[in-house]
Amino acid sequence: MARKSFPILKQLIQQSTNRCFTSTVSPRAVTLIPGDGVGPLVTDSVEQVMKAMKAPVYFERYEVRGDMKCMPEEVIDSIKKNKVCLKGGLRTPVGGGVSSLNVQMRKELDLYASIVHCFTLPGLPTRHEDVDIVVIRENTEGEYAGLEHEVVPGVVESLKVITKYCSERIAKFAFEYAHVNKRKKVTAVHKANIMKLADGLFLESCREVAAKYPEIQYEEIIVDNCCMQLVSRPEQFDVMVTPNLYGNLIANTAAGIAGGTGVMPGGNVGADQAVFEQGASAGNVGNEKILKLKRANPVALLLSSAMMLRHLEFPSYADRLETAVRHVIEEGKFRTKDVGGDSSTQEVVDAIIAALD
Incomplete structure (x- = not known):
């Protein structure tokens, strides 16, 4: 592929080399x-x-x-x-x-x-220095997509849908973002130790895409450990790619750490x-x-x-x-x-x- x-x-590159201003x-x-x-x-x-x-x-x-x-x-x-x-x-x-x-x-x-x-x-006091994390989250499926219904009174079924297409697409986006912005590492956040099929499919897609970008370091981390690592050593993270719900939580945690x-x-x-x-x-x-x-x-x-x-x-x-x-x-x-x-x-x-x- x-x-x-x-x-x-x-x-979306963070800095521009073209600093001229034009009114035309x-x-x-x-x-x-x-x-x-x-x-x-x-x-x-x-x-x-x-x-x-x-x-x-x-x-x-x-x-x-x-x-x-x-x-x-x-x-x-x-x-x-x-x-x-x-x-x-x-x-x-x-x-x-x-x-x-x-x-x-x-x-x-x-x-x-x-x-x-x-x-x-600079100038904004925070617990940690040199935090620079980009959280890239899949936006259209997973628990956060709101696919739920009441089966019978008192029983609600909430669906987590993970597809190969969307997982691969967001993984490609994350790695290409890292490549274009000269980032060094992409971390995939998951819970595949429990959600073996759904998050397993997400990880499988990330691994396949990572193989196309040998110049970018790739690692994986379980979401609960990720939260602990974020608040203790956030400087270890660069670009993070996540399924929908995890990304919402991780982004807010990272934002709180950074200011x-x-x-x-x-x-x-x-x-x-x-x-x-x-x-x-x-x-x-x-x-x-x-x-x-x-x-x-x-x-x-x-x-x-x-x-x-x-x-x-x-x-x-x-x-x-x-x-x-x-x-x-x-x-x-x-x-x-x-x-x-x-x-x-x-x-x-x-x-x-x-x-x-």
Whole structure:
């Protein structure tokens, strides 16, 4: 089997060598979903920064709430047309049979790969230094896909579906990401000692793909040991590839180690579309106090929007935005409460805009 090319990954490289700015490029349309809770606050932050640096993008805004029964068809059509979406957090009701719009969107658009980049930022105190982990998670099947039903009253059956096709596809994506971004190691996370068939199939696919990338170190780790290793020696991990549910847990753990969910960027990508959003779970999406005081951390979504700019092949704008964000964090004068400060969202945004130049 030949190595498969993933053109989308060429735009996700973390640093650009092209630093010239041009005003001759055609602006790109981006679907914007502000979301629930603090979502509109942080998406507004992105809009302000994009306007300040005259980024060649414009937004098509759609109001979507997490308690809707389904994602509006016009929103899906917009993402299919524009190929790119930026979204705030969508609250998923607990229980009650209401399915997650986030999961619906990933299935509808076949956004099969979740990318969460967890890294320590200079100036931001953390328990561990030099953390730089990319969690790549299969997004369309497994327990997290929500395939469950009530067999009889009081008995619920939840299905974990693992296929060769999806396992191989996400493994190829992870190794190609590592190759393009000059990463040295890929770690497959599993529970094949218990789920011998399902996770065994996932591991089998990872091993087959790993053989095509002899220059990249490959290792495997059981998910419970992985959690312990993450909190004790996170610097040992580089790129991690996981089934759906494990990846959600691992990404949030890695984000907490590296500085918190408020500063971790991410995106969900497929063959044709990409949706960029806060990398790890938006824990404060429904925090009424944070919303009332307007103190939500905009950094995660700003860094996600830098990923989006790079994906749109505007690397110089992405570099400029990332440099400004890093400068403000390292300086330490303007930070929201979740990262040890007392600044408002707008104060952080104003500082980043001032740092653009």
